[in-house]
Structures are given as C-alpha cells and as structure tokens.
Amino acid sequence: MASFSAALVALLVASCAAAAAATTFDVGDGHGWQTGLDYTTWTSDKTFAVGDTLVFNYTSKAHTVTEVNKSGYDACSGGNSLSNDDSGATTITLTTPGVHYFICDVAGHCAGGMKLAVTVTVAGGSTTGGTIPAGAAGASLVPAMSAIVVAAAAGALVPLALFC
Ligand SMILES: [Cu+2]
Incomplete structure (x- = not known):
C-alpha cells in the first residue's frame, strides 16, 4: 500500500x-514587437489561457503596447486605451477570458502590422460559452x-x- x-x-x-x-509567450518570438510582422499569423498556432503571460520586447519609447477594445483594434486607435506602456519590455498577464486586443499607438505602426488579438480561454478547459x-x-x-x-x-x- x-x-x-x-x-x-x-x-x-x-x-x-x-x-x-x-505559459509565457514572447510576442513575435525572436522578432519581438515591431512593424512588418503579421501577429495574426503568430497567434494562429497558439492557445492562450487565463494565467498565461505575454512579453513584448522592443526598443524603449520606440513603440507602445496599448491594450484597446475591439473598435480601437479595428480602427488602430489608442484613444480609449485600457492600458499603455512603452518601457521596452511590457509584460501582460492574461487574467480574464475573451479576446484581448493590443496595438502600437505610434502613428502608422498599427497599420504597419503592430496589432495583436489573442483569444484567451479559461485555464483547465472549462468553457464560458465560447470558442475553445x-x-x-x-x-x-x-x-x-x-x-x-x-x-x-x-x-x-x-x-x-x-x-x-
Ligand atoms: Cu510601434
């Protein structure tokens, strides 16, 4: 026994x-957070859960990590941002399920590819009516x-x- x-x-x-x-995700992997990348492609083979962390690496002050709502994401507008940082190493812990939207608020950068939408699921696999x-x-x-x-x-x- x-x-x-x-x-x-x-x-x-x-x-x-x-x-x-x-899980800790380095956004853009070795490329970091910059223009000219397609972050939709970057997310396409990944699954994000509550408790996971996103790390954005970029040159301090050259970019921002601005969390916005869907309309801000669609319009590339950081006007109603939920959070904002330009420290060069921004760590975001995903604390709630649903879709989280991030853009760079430097003029032209979001349109240049710096927009990221991640669908966050509840850790452990239970569903809140969504898209597991x-x-x-x-x-x-x-x-x-x-x-x-x-x-x-x-x-x-x-x-x-x-x-x-
Ligand atoms: Cu930028």
Missing part, C-alpha cells in the same frame, strides 16, 4: 502542476480528472485538497 500511495502522490503532484502551468479550440484545453483536463477519480477511490480527497 505504501508504494501505491507514493505513486498516487506523485500522480497528484504531476497533475496539479500540469493544471496550474502557465479543439484539443489543447481538453488534453490537460483529462489527466487531472482521472487523478481526482483515482484519489476519490483511494479515499485520498484530503491529501488532494492539500496539494491543489
């Missing part, structure tokens, strides 16, 4: 770590659920609560 318990604990720890894992991409979200949920079922069967709900 001891070895079974040890295995169970290891499974729980691994599951909790997987469920809680947040198939695959990635569910894949992390299933092992976590399995661990909970196993833990319940073993009467280990108290340790589970401690670990998560």
